[in-house]
Amino acid sequence: MSARGHLRGGVQPPTHKDRSTRQAIETLPLPPLLTLPLGDARPQVVAGTHVGKGALLATGPGLPVHAPTSGRVLGMEECPVGAHSRGLSILLEPDGEDRWHPDIHAPNLWALTPSELLAAVHSAGIAGLGGGGFSTARKIAAGERFHTLIVNGMECEPYITADDLLMREQATAIISGINLAIRLLGQPARTLIGIEDDKPEATAAMRRAAENTEIEVVSLPTRYPSGGERQLITLLTGIPIPAGERPQQSGILCLNVATVFALERALIFGEPLTSRVVTVSGGACDRPANFWVPFGTPFTYLLAASDYRPNACAGLVLGGAMMGEPLRDPRAPVTRTTHCVLALTASELPPPQTQPCIRCGLCSEVCPVALLPQQLHRLAQTQQYGALERHYLDECIECGACNYVCPSGIPLAKQFRDAKLALAAHRAERARAGRDRTRFEAHQARVAAEIHARRHRHQTDSSPTHPTPRAGAADLAAMAMARAAAPAETQRAALERAVVATVDRLRKLEDRLEQLPASTPEPQRNALRARVEQARIDHEQAQARLAEQRQEDAAPPEPRT
């Protein structure tokens, strides 16, 4: 079978993949120290503890952290993480024995219910290894009635060959992982593996492994960014995923081949996810290659292993050539989402921006989601958030195809990434301002109702025209309506009830004010004082009304005009 849909736009940069596919995936000796970023997890070990490989080091609302090898926990420290940030990390000193933690054993697959299986997947730390890094179990749990499983072996970004080599070497294990995923999803009707046609060896290996199964291996034309999740789904199924929804909600799940492989290791062997394949490449590496890397390995260690020449290197990039980000501190460690690190020479780096946008529109021709980057660029520069929203900034997948063709060398994708964050902040600000405004308007309405009520206090025939949701005003409105409609006796009864109700509220508020602890901050105290004052006014008004009504009852009714 071939592609059902087509990729809009896209580019075809030179892939430079053959540099790192000449030899098999290498396993390096363990580095002297592993740095394991905690993220939102809380440590479960203390400094000095000796842990086995796969032992749980930290757990929390997100993904757990496991020991990639056996060794001694040295402590926690703030360390570089990712391309440009820092975070609290556990330092683990490998003991060189790489001995498994005694509790690691294969789960009894047939005894587990689907939800227990998902829990096992989550506690093994399985996450999207294609770059998302999101918990695979949660991704599956977010959908239901899956009809299609798509396995992403596209690897469309230049230089990166980690998935390519994994498919060549571990095709059987990947197919076994896919079969497990099929079980997790409740037997979807179709399972498709998409592989770009520049990986014939991987395609052949996967086809061989998938023989006698229902799994279809589909070779797709090499075109960046056809490996984007939504792009691949559309290519393979022809189904566009509704905006603002995840594919899971349409019954389609997309998993990366490396994720499926990790799934197999976790469910068949009980091994938590603690290592992955990383491509190290670029013109400044004399020996570009793929390595099996335990998480926590610093990039400096990997670069040294691939004969990196610092003098020739003009820029280190974390990730691929299109979407990668400049690596600020090469001591940062490999994590789940690290698929590639590049040491690029000056001629391999994108050109510096030479001039402003000339609006040539080449970017909008290659944009896979039909955006108008030339417009977004201008709107982002001038921070026109409403217009950015109307130009669908949120749909940008940050693929960088626009950067690639921009004749002015403008780093558009980075600008859009920043603009998306700024837009989100602007939205939050707008929502907060909206809430404040609603509150302020309610206050204004209360004050207006008050003034109105006072002004009409002596006009016996008037009724409040500013009903507000507040109880006091509602009382007044009720009083007025009662007066207009009911005979004098029931009116008086209603007014008496209002007087009782208002005095009751006044007492309660006064009590609360008295009982406020001494430590109460002044603004809060003032707010309560204001409410007491308000209740007092309500009460006085109710009393005045009652007095009027009594006079009225005593005197003969006035003729109405």
Added chain:
Amino acid sequence: MTRTATHSGVRAEAVMHQVALATLPGIVALTWYFGAGTLIQILLATGAAMVTEALIARLHGHSPRTLLADGSALVTGVLLGIALPPIAPWWLAISGGIFAMAVAKHPFGGLGNNLFNPAMAAYAMLLVSFPASMAHWPAPLPLLPESASWLGLLSASNAIFLPAAADIDAVTLATPLEVFRGNSGLLVEQLYNTHPLFTAGDLAAVGWETVSLGFLFGGLYLLIRGLISWHAPVAMLVTLALLALLFGDGGSSASQGPPGLHLLSGATMLGAFFIITDPASLAASRMGKLVCGALTGFLVFAVRAWGGYPDGLAFAVLLTNLCVPLIDRYTIPQPPGHRRRQWLGGGDQ
């Protein structure tokens, strides 16, 4: 600059140089049929535009080299020089080149920010300010009177630099659009059979048709190289041809001219491929480009048929340019997965 994994290697100045290069077939045809004056006009307009841009760069505190390097002043100058009558006096091209940069381009923010196409803004300014000088087109080479020969560099220079002394009336001839404009009694067929412009021409008017084909050829080159998109030119040419058909009036004396005439004379092809495709003043989306092209086609025809000028490209382009922000607003393409098309989505700008 070569193609790498991080950049296509296509730079803005290369785009501009390709555009300038693509005007060559049209320029050759112009020079062949209307004399070497075109080359002088191009030199004058380009020189004025580039010097003005360099001065503005200095005013901004930039090095003139950085501003000139993008080649856009060159393209503007070339297009203006092409559009001017080959024997127009020298100060037209000079003031046009200055106007294009100092009024139409840089006050709006320079390259990419100009609302109007600078060459057309300058042309329109010259047309309304100096209508007489702008109307003198020489006769195409085959129709020159026996006493005159091809306007070489020398005779063209005479006409351009010494307009008072030169007897340019001897070599001028009405343009085909002017012929149709002045027609009051002849059927289209009679006109085609009697007027020398058309009897000597194969498709429309002699000379003009070749020049138009030259620009069409250059435009196709730009299309194939992916430097312009087909949307605006095709929309403009189709609209213009359809309107000409609609108001052709069966070839009667009230006809506004057959589609062939409208497509292959005046500045139609130059406009369709080199003027309205100027990305700075064109709508951003494909749909927007179609709308812009169709609007320009309609306006060109409207000016030719019912307006005060024989050719209306400059005015049509400027009016379309004015509408671009509005067109852009309502032609934002929808990313895949969006179901509703919000044609009239409100805004907060």
